[in-house]
Amino acid sequence: MGSRSLAVVILAAGKGTRMKSELHKVLHPVGGRPMLLGLIDELRKLDLKKSVVVVGAGGESVRSAAESDDVLFAEQTEQLGTAHAALMARDTLKNFTGDVLVCFGDVPLLKAATVETMQQRLAAEDRPASVVLGFRPADPKAYGRVIADEAGRIRKMVEFKDASPEERACDLCNAGPLMARGEELFDLLSRISNDNAQGEYYLPDVVTVAAADGRDSAVVEAPEAEVAGVNDRRDLSRAEALWQEEQREHMMMAGVSLRAPETVYFSYDTRIEPDVVVEPHVVFGPGVRVDRGAAIRAFSHLEGAHVGPDCEVGPYARLRPGAKLERGAKIGNFVEMKKAVLGEGAKANHLTYLGDAEVGPRANIGAGTITCNYDGYFKYKTEIGAEAFIGSNSALVAPVRIGDGAIVGAGSTVTEDVEAGDLRLERAAQASKSGWAARFRKAMQEKKSRSR
Numbered sequence: 267m268g269s270r271s272l273a274v275v276i277l278a279a280g281k282g283t284r285m286k287s288e289l290h291k292v293l294h295p296v297g298g299r300p301m302l303l304g305l306i307d308e309l310r311k312l313d314l315k316k317s318v319v320v321v322g323a324g325g326e327s328v329r330s331a332a333e334s335d336d337v338l339f340a341e342q343t344e345q346l347g348t349a350h351a352a353l354m355a356r357d358t359l360k361n362f363t364g365d366v367l368v369c370f371g372d373v374p375l376l377k378a379a380t381v382e383t384m385q386q387r388l389a390a391e392d393r394p395a396s397v398v399l400g401f402r403p404a405d406p407k408a409y410g411r412v413i414a415d416e417a418g419r420i421r422k423m424v425e426f427k428d429a430s431p432e433e434r435a436c437d438l439c440n441a442g443p444l445m446a447r448g449e450e451l452f453d454l455l456s457r458i459s460n461d462n463a464q465g466e467y468y469l470p471d472v473v474t475v476a477a478a479d480g481r482d483s484a485v486v487e488a489p490e491a492e493v494a495g496v497n498d499r500r501d502l503s504r505a506e507a508l509w510q511e512e513q514r515e516h517m518m519m520a521g522v523s524l525r526a527p528e529t530v531y532f533s534y535d536t537r538i539e540p541d542v543v544v545e546p547h548v549v550f551g552p553g554v555r556v557d558r559g560a561a562i563r564a565f566s567h568l569e570g571a572h573v574g575p576d577c578e579v580g581p582y583a584r585l586r587p588g589a590k591l592e593r594g595a596k597i598g599n600f601v602e603m604k605k606a607v608l609g610e611g612a613k614a615n616h617l618t619y620l621g622d623a624e625v626g627p628r629a630n631i632g633a634g635t636i637t638c639n640y641d642g643y644f645k646y647k648t649e650i651g652a653e654a655f656i657g658s659n660s661a662l663v664a665p666v667r668i669g670d671g672a673i674v675g676a677g678s679t680v681t682e683d684v685e686a687g688d689l690r691l692e693r694a695a696q697a698s699k700s701g702w703a704a705r706f707r708k709a710m711q712e713k714k715s716r717s718r
Contacts, residue, residue, distance in 0.1 A: 271315040271364030272385060273448065275355040278302060278371035279322030279342040284498040290327050292371035294502055297509045298533030298552045300331055301374035301496065307534075310336075311378040315364060318355040319371070347466030353455045362448040368469060369443040372496045374505055375512075376443065380488045384445045387418070387486050394419070394484035395454070395476035396446040402437045403490045409439035410470060412485050420483045423473050438485065441493035444469055517544075545581070553587065571603070574610075592627070606637075609652065621645075622664065626652035632676065634659035651686060 282291025292302035306317060318338045321328045322345065329339055340354040352368045359366065365385050369376060384397045398420065400412045408426040411433050415421060423440060424433055446454060451472075458471040473483040491508045495501060513536070514527040521540025524530050529546045536550045539558040548562050551569030556562065560573045563580030570587025573579055578596040588605030591597065595608040598615035606623040614620060614631035622639040624647070625631065635656050637648040646664035650656065654668045657676030668674060669686030678692035 270385070270389065270447075271362075272312055272367065272381075273316040273318070273359055273362055273364055274309050274314055274367045274369065274381075275318045275320060275340075275352055275359070276302070276305065276369055276371045277320050277348060277351045278328055279320050279325065279345065279351050279354075280372070281322065281345070282372070282497070285502075286499075290325070291496065293327060293331055294496070296374045296496075296502070296505050297513070298535075301505070302328065302332055302371045304374050304534060305369075305371060305376060306332065306334075306337065308376065308378050309367075309381065312381060316359060316362060318358045320351050320354050347460065347464070348469040349455050349458045349467035349471060352469060353452060353467075356452040356455075359448060359452075364448050365445055366448045366451050367443060367445045368451075370495065373442060373493055374496065375492050375494055375508060377488075377492055380486075380492060381443075381445075383486050384443070387484050388445055388447070390484075392417075392419070392482065392484075395450065395479070395481040396444055396472050396483040398423070398470070398473060398483060398485045399441040399443040399493065400438050400485040400487050401441045401490050401493050402487065403439055406434075406437050406439055411436045412438045412440050414438060414485050418484045418486065420473055420485055423470050438487070440470055441488060442469070442495070443493075444472060446472060548580075554585075620648075623648040623650065625650045626654065626670065628652060629654045629656070631656045632658035632660065636661055638663040 278292045280291065285291050285294065293300040296304055316338060317336055318340055319328065319332055320340045320342055322342050338358050340358050342351045342354045365388055367381055384399060388394060388397045398412060403409065410423060410425045411429050412420060413422040413433060413436055426434065454472045454475050457475045458467045460467045476483055494505050494508060496505050510531055513532040514524060514530065517538060518524055518527065522538045523543045526546035530544055531549045533550055533552045535552055537555045539556065541558050542556050543561045545562065545564040547565045549567045553570035554568045556573040557575040559576040561578045566580035566583045568585040571585035571589040574592045574595065576594045577591040579585065580599065582599040583597050584602045586604035589603035590607045592608065592610040594611045596613045597603065597608065600616060601614050601618045604621040606620040608614065608625045609627040609629065611628040612625050617633045618631050619636040621637050622645050623637045629650050629652065638661055639645050639648065648662050648664045649667040651668055651670035651672060653671045655673045657674050657678065659677045660674050661679045663679065663681045666680055667683045669684055669688065671687045672684045673689045674680055674684065675689065675691040678690060680690055680692060684690045
């Protein structure tokens with residue numbers, strides 16, 4: 267990166283009415299977190315000196331979501347265009363002498379490496395007044411065109427509706443982000459005219475104002491996917507798809523096996539070590555870590571969970587926040603864990619709920635077992651010792667402790683502690699009545715025939 271310091275102005279004052287949502291547009295999630303926060307985190311890789319988010323009237327939700335020690339805010343009280351919005355950061359960046367990137371909070375896939383390239387171009391020997399980010403879309407549609415020479419010096423920027431047929435034939439389009447020196451940016455912004463059909467001040471006109479001063483601007487290019495903007499729910503879906511595709515590639519290159527990559531969904535903080543196998547249709551919500559050698563079977567959903575080395579999850583398993591599997595532990599189909607630890611080598615193979623529980627090493631949890639952890643007001647903990655065996659269809663009513671090596675017989679409802687090595691049976695006495703079922707069926711059939 268250049269030797270000059272860097273600041274960013276993120277424009278997030280737009281109302282985003284096309285989202286048709288009470289949630290502010292830049293707070294809609296991509297990769298499991300608000301797109302604005304994802305963009306800020308990506309740009310933090312550049313060691314920003316200052317980050318300014320420009321919010322509009324009613325932007326309290328954006329302030330609340332993005333509030334941080336290294337994020338400042340400016341307000342645009344009137345929606346008068348993108349250049350006007352950027353100008354609102356002038357007081358916040360007063361006396362800042364580094365380079366300033368102006369970008370949009372609804373372009374969530376912008377990469378730090380691209381911003382670094384923009385800064386390097388701004389520092390080149392020809393010292394352009396500004397650097398614009400361009401892209402070459404598969405379908406240029408009605409994007410504004412950037413007319414530039416082979417060296418990337420911009421000769422003209424023109425809106426599609428104002429472009430000539432020759433200019434429309436150019437496939438280099440304006441992506442939106444722009445960079446200029448802090449000592450010059452706000453002067454350029456302040457001289458932009460709103461003499462256009464919309465009566466607004468547009469950020470790309472920085473290039474026009476600089477050209478009137480006899481100074482060139484330059485363009486650098488980014489892939490189309492990186493500059494995808496989000497204006498409505500369709501765009502949000504596309505941005506999510508692009509983000510997921512990138513994460514899948516990253517995971518596989520890092521040594522994770524994805525059996526059907528297009529069916530697996532990650533979150534921004536998913537951490538998976540090499541030699542993990544992920545089968546089809548798995549969803550990783552926020553806060554998941556999977557250690558080396560684990561297998562995540564098909565149709566499982568994980569969130570806020572830690573899967574230890576050589577563990578097995580699923581198929582059709584759900585790990586909720588606070589779930590932890592220690593080395594070699596296994597949960598199978600239709601098992602749910604929440605705020606629970608499954609010790610080393612322990613198993614819960616099917617049809618089980620473990621909530622607010624701690625299960626010791628090598629314990630076996632039979633099918634249909636539930637920890638009854640909630641009385642309608644408070645949560646309580648269940649402790650199951652090492653090598654304990656819980657029979658099928660058991661209900662463990664917390665708070666309760668099952669000692670090491672203890673056995674709970676199938677069908678038991680356990681309300682008191684079980685000592686280590688003990689057997690606990692909680693069943694009604696069984697009785698058999700000879701011939702009763704046959705007599706009952708005969709009586710019912712006769713009754714039914716008389717009622718016809």
